[in-house]
Amino acid sequence: MPIFEYKCKDCGHCFEELVGVTEPEGSPLCPKCGSEKCEKQFSAFALNSSGNSTAKAAPACANNNCGFT
Numbered sequence: 001m002p003i004f005e006y007k008c009k010d011c012g013h014c015f016e017e018l019v020g021v022t023e024p025e026g027s028p029l030c031p032k033c034g035s036e037k038c039e040k041q042f043s044a045f046a047l048n049s050s051g052n053s054t055a056k057a058a059p060a061c062a063n064n065n066c067g068f069t
Contacts, residue, residue, distance in 0.1 A: 001019060002018075003016050004016065004019050005017075005040070005041040005043045006027060006028060006030075006039065006041060007039055008033060008035050008037065009035070009037040009038065009039060010030065010033055010035040011030060013031070013032040013033065014041070015030070015031055015032075027039065027040070
């Protein structure tokens with residue numbers, strides 16, 4: 001199940017929500033104020049495949065190639 005980040009349009013609270021594939025479309029309720037007006041946020045993810053305990057975020061796009069050659 002994927003984890004999505006949301007931001008409440010009423011109180012500005014940012015939170016993560018584990019969303020199942022079978023769950024209906026729509027925004028979850030804000031855990032701080034209970035509002036239904038939450039929007040999904042774009043977020044970068046970190047990947048650590050070396051086994052080290054410190055993960056590094058993906059680098060910002062340079063020269064509009066985003067690391068692809």
